[in-house]
Amino acid sequence: MSAPRSNLETFPPGVKVVLWLGLLALLAFPFVGTEFYIQMVTRMMIMAIFAMSLDLLQGVTGLVSLGHAAYFGLAGYALAFLMPQTEAISLWWSLPVSVLGAGLAALVIGFFVVRTHGIYFIMVTMAFAQMVFFLFFDNRALGGSDGLYIYFKPTLQFGDFTLLELDNKVSMYYFTLALVLLVYLFLRRLLWSPFGRALAGIRVNEHRMRAMGFGTFSYKLTAFTLAGALAGLGGYLWGVQTEYINPELMGFHTSAHAIMMVILGGMGNFAGAIVGAFTFEYVLHVFKDLPYVGEVHLGKHWQLWMGSFIVLVVVFAPRGVLGVVQAITTRKRDGKDSNA
């Protein structure tokens, strides 16, 4: 008899169809979208990688980090420091170095923070991220409050042959999409590995996990490091796309936005994190674009609308956008069943 799977982490057919349609839409988008929107969707995909990395902690392991942006930003800074003002460097080594740098920072900080639980974990992750933030913010040598320019896009060559021009918006788009898929497939596989099953066990009942013989500290530290490295991948891509990096990217708001993305989409299955990142960035775009009503510029107060939006989602759709999709598609199927 095959092992039955927990129903929280597998997708019902209706959700699968919607996700496949979403992927097709992403593949086709550059053929119809303007340059402005191609760049915007690229940014959404970068945030999707960032949100997936946080979901490994938040949705899978049950560790809510309020300092995850630190690792996102550190990899972006790594790219800025590695890139000289005179010529472009290769992506082949600058990407792994930046990602490993973010992972190393997460390993060191994780060594202290994963010993804490619940509200203390939230506070300590935030405290470390604020330290990193002010280290860069207050230090002229590290770019200070203005941040740093990244003078070139890294090159992606095989010998003398250029595989991709990241200057080209469409190339950058597909390169980012490929990485989103790669990270997604990796994390989905991880979820069903012995390591991923143990992380889920830690979320539900860490005490019992220890009683059964799991050294939960090393599991949580590994997850924290991996999540930091993957956040770094997002931060590196952010640097490549925007050619500019500043302390805001490592700040409290960026971390909080990532938490909202994971909640918005639906926690614990990574597709939710992608959907959440897209939803968040899109809604943000809409709110910032709101017109004047009389003297009041509605768009300027986007945080007010965003806050209300999040509250509404949490109250009426606590399982996020994917939860809503599941509810709608399942109800349709039930309807058919009752007619039959």
Add this chain to the structure above:
Amino acid sequence: MPEVLLSAKNLTKRFGGLAAVDDVSIDLLRDHIHAVIGPNGAGKSTLANLLSGDLPATSGRVVIGGQDVTGWTPERVARQGLGRSYQKTNIFLPFSVWDNVFLAAQARDPQQPWNPLRWLRPAAQSTGAHRRCTSAIDMAGLQDRRTAIAGTISHGEQRQLEVAMTLATEPEVLLLDEPLAGMGVAEAERMVALLLRIKPNHAILLVEHDMDAVFTLADALTVMVNGQVIATGTPAEIRADANVQAAYLGEEN
């Protein structure tokens, strides 16, 4: 003389001025069920927590399979061969029965969370864990409930699941904290039968309030009152002990 699998010497646990467990020594033997009885607050669960590493002892030593495990973390003690179930059901409520037991079975595989090879192979492919999981579920009589979500099964089945998870780690020493708590007559009978099936090759410490079950199952009894052992011996000796009758058995029966 059967092999001593767990030996505790002079265990004491103080919470401030209160000695919850006061100079308790106990040996658990292979193929034996050793019951610990006593009124509420006697220190039975605290004793179990000291043996499993859930609580650090103020003084005294614990030896499992010849290895001194005093001061070890619960996960190390578990890997040394001790499995425990809890008085208050302590399972993974959102997971299926199978996933609960499989996770426990997985604990016996090499862990190495930092090893990338352990990130990419599906957990279900571990043949060892699969075998341990299947045999623990069969032993506990939960074959028909594998796909049920643990939070939705009956209280009695949750207690069976609790024991199945303990068995799936293949421990030599079992600490069972009130496995019959809150059970109906039929459920209790099933659990007693289960414990008798488990008994061969294991050393079992049984904390239990159900005196019928205790006197059916136990090869040895330890009676605790206010953190201290007031009597220890065979069931017949305990029944005849005047101290025990005064302190405990009289009021219960």
